[in-house]
Amino acid sequence: MRFLLPKFVIIINFYACTLAVSNLPRDFVCNKKHIPSESVSRSLNIACDALSHINSRYLFSASFDGSILFGIRDATLFVSSANLCCSPKKGKVKEIPKKLSNLESDPSSGSLSYYPTAFHMSYRVVIDSMCNLIGLVYILNQSYYRCTQVLDLNHGSISSSETGLNIFSTNYAYRCKNTIFLYKDVVRSFEYLREQYFRLDQKERMISRKRTTSTEFQDKALYLWTLYADRETKEFFFDIKYPYVMAMNKNSNLVGMMHKNNRKWVRCVEMQSVRSEAPRFQDSTKNSIGETFFDNVSSYTCGRSDISATILNSHMQAACRVIKEDSGKIRVRQTAYPRLKLAGIDMGSDVRFWPLRPPENLRYQDSEFTTDSMTEETHHFGKYATTSEYYIKLSLSCEFLGVYESSDRKYKECQKKQPTLPPEKKEPKIPDLNF
Structure with missing residues (x-):
């Protein structure tokens, strides 16, 4: 065991470096649906569990191209179905339709205790190879859209532990109970109403507003306007039955939104969108998110499929x-070791196989507001690779030993191409996920 110690020190070294990325879950808004941080944390654990197990057929985890949505071009990310509904009941497992069973955990494995419903299969948690949270995405019209990370101004602030990150925040939305109103839509409606209100004489005004008082704003005296206006009839009478309204002060300036709660007007939560960028690694032996460039990793050709070195390096x-x-678990005699597929006896007891995770057949969108800007390229595993599986062969000391294609329980070595990840590599390249 002594000859393995120096190489395990190397493993521990790059393991610690990648943890420099912030992994503090925040709230998210996905397609105008609010996702609390508690659900994000729970889904993050499930995603890490899915990526960490060998049986990729039952634990749904797919590779993900982060170049378009997250600007990560020199590493492959991973996505898993997100449990964003509610807290699981202890000791109980939700039943899912049979047509979705291939995307979730095998009940006999006992590794996951909750199945997302079909509705929540449209959400994905995005992580890197070290289980750091990258973000959330949702699926609409067979395309990925990035969810917006938000901060409640009424109830939160930027944590002191995140001072090492570049934090960018802008006004994003109001949350009234569980309903999301985008800030830009509210401002547009308010400005239109105000223009119509002050353009006409008092006798000709067909816009009504309700006066109220509230201690939740700096100006206690407020005027309430219905959120949406009827532009055709230009009748803007205050609708007392509508539960969501805009609030303005005596100077006719927008100060927020309010909603009704037991016949009382309550202030809506103001949310800002947050974009936190972790410091990029400048070490020439690592990529931008801190993954080590492993020796001898190159692009490979397996049949008619090309597998890039970037994909292989992140899987390594x-x-x-x-x-x-697992090396820590074996010391305490836990039965979970090993999670990597054991290679044949002729290859040695310290050789393992690790599966390559295929991507989903979906498109990547810039943001949720650019629904027309479809990307032409579709990333998929390849129609010629549907009956085969690809594996990395590596040693327990993390030596890369090649790529193999598994078919009918037989392993065939893939053809190595020219090296593409030299240690001196500094400029990131877009990963080729069409393998």
């Missing part, structure tokens, strides 16, 4: 993380 990082975790 994930496999070595599991090796490190």
